[in-house]
Amino acid sequence: MGANSLAAVVVLAAGGGTRMKSNKLPKVLHEVCGRSLVGHAVSAAGELTPGQLVVVVGHQREQVEEHLAAHYPGVRPVVQEEQNGTGHAVRTALEALAADGVTLDGTVIVTAGDSPLLTGDTLRRLAKSHEAQQNGVTVLTAVVPEPFGYGRILRDEDGTVAAIVEERDATDTQRAIAEINSGVFAFDAKLLTEALAELTTDNSQGEEYLTDTLEILRKAGHRVGAVVAEDHRDILGINDRVQLAQARRLLNDRLLEQAMRAGVTVVDPATTWVDVQVTYEPDAVVLPNTQLQGTTHLGEGCEVGPNSTLKDTLVGAGARVSNTTADRAEIGELAATGPYAYLRPGAKLARKAKVGTYVEVKNSELGEGAKVPHLSYIGDATIGEGTNVGAASVTVNYDGVNKHRTVIGAHCRTGSDNMFIAPVTVGDGAYTGAGSVISTDVPPGALGVNRAQQRNIEGWVERKRPGTVSAQAAKAAVDGAGDGAGEA
Numbered sequence: 001m002g003a004n005s006l007a008a009v010v011v012l013a014a015g016g017g018t019r020m021k022s023n024k025l026p027k028v029l030h031e032v033c034g035r036s037l038v039g040h041a042v043s044a045a046g047e048l049t050p051g052q053l054v055v056v057v058g059h060q061r062e063q064v065e066e067h068l069a070a071h072y073p074g075v076r077p078v079v080q081e082e083q084n085g086t087g088h089a090v091r092t093a094l095e096a097l098a099a100d101g102v103t104l105d106g107t108v109i110v111t112a113g114d115s116p117l118l119t120g121d122t123l124r125r126l127a128k129s130h131e132a133q134q135n136g137v138t139v140l141t142a143v144v145p146e147p148f149g150y151g152r153i154l155r156d157e158d159g160t161v162a163a164i165v166e167e168r169d170a171t172d173t174q175r176a177i178a179e180i181n182s183g184v185f186a187f188d189a190k191l192l193t194e195a196l197a198e199l200t201t202d203n204s205q206g207e208e209y210l211t212d213t214l215e216i217l218r219k220a221g222h223r224v225g226a227v228v229a230e231d232h233r234d235i236l237g238i239n240d241r242v243q244l245a246q247a248r249r250l251l252n253d254r255l256l257e258q259a260m261r262a263g264v265t266v267v268d269p270a271t272t273w274v275d276v277q278v279t280y281e282p283d284a285v286v287l288p289n290t291q292l293q294g295t296t297h298l299g300e301g302c303e304v305g306p307n308s309t310l311k312d313t314l315v316g317a318g319a320r321v322s323n324t325t326a327d328r329a330e331i332g333e334l335a336a337t338g339p340y341a342y343l344r345p346g347a348k349l350a351r352k353a354k355v356g357t358y359v360e361v362k363n364s365e366l367g368e369g370a371k372v373p374h375l376s377y378i379g380d381a382t383i384g385e386g387t388n389v390g391a392a393s394v395t396v397n398y399d400g401v402n403k404h405r406t407v408i409g410a411h412c413r414t415g416s417d418n419m420f421i422a423p424v425t426v427g428d429g430a431y432t433g434a435g436s437v438i439s440t441d442v443p444p445g446a447l448g449v450n451r452a453q454q455r456n457i458e459g460w461v462e463r464k465r466p467g468t469v470s471a472q473a474a475k476a477a478v479d480g481a482g483d484g485a486g487e488a
Contacts, residue, residue, distance in 0.1 A: 034275025
């Protein structure tokens, strides 16, 4: 395929998708492995760097257009005001390009916006075969184990496509054919424009069918070829949520296989789910019941899981992430989190830092070797290197209107059950006493203590809670102490 031979890819994404049973979300915006259906189609097409990449939109087009603008700004949306068939959709796209002065010369691929398993490699094979054989049109086909319901490919003796016959129109012999039409085509741009002009609506649906162009071009003496997809599942289209789940499982399996062949250990693929943008380095280990979402990256030799969900999170080399939920966090080299840790956006753990059991961190940095081991909330804070934050500590960062920052210096030791009332700074090497409410700055090397002096009220339980088991236990202890006082 020449460098500029792919003139355009047209993605058909205007349909309503009524079988999805969704009142709010267009079919093509449902997600599979972290990417919308139409996003998968656009990404696969984009691998071929076509001159024009057009998405035909219609049903709930505002949402689809907003999605494309946000995630695929180089794509040209074209509105099909009335869904009058696939042929009409392609003609609408070509007319919109022509109105902008775009002249297509070369190959035009037409693909579907609801086929998330279709790869750029498959589209590239289709385009190369189309151009090598100088076909007027080339259809992508697949040999499937169960062809019921699909249009069958009828071939001549020389291998060219004679016709596509639909299930309802096929003879028993034709229904036995396992090669089916995918709905994906490569056309010569000029011939496509001419064939679209000849389409009619003389059919049961009253629509312009793109498949009718094959017969038009064949009768005009142009070769109609076919390329068989190497994996028949590539062409799987999504019409309902059952098929959506099936596609998600298939794509997830593909992604995990790629990761494992690249040197990642996935202990239990059946309970591991990944998105398409997740990346890995060799010797990473993924334990069961783990979800890796968005742009999460696993560094060399790290271990994630079990029971962890990471979204847009960077995990450094050699880190250990157990039973952790993380969203837009950074976990440094040899750092450790969990079990039962929650890292919210802006959480950044430096090398060898630790966030332990039932600890939540938000918009905070932990320096190298810093530890928050137990039962704490660290929000809007900076924790210096080598510092240990005692159990049950809270950075009290919100005054009801504004967020304030807590700074705890390097190599500090803060006591258990501390409240740090921000804005407040604890200097390097300082200590704080257990149970303290730290509301003013603690100088470097000082001990900060802020708690009431304990006093004991003797006999209170027996007087105020008479007859309780506590009172009985207290009386027995006192009497026992008295009995032993006079013994030699």
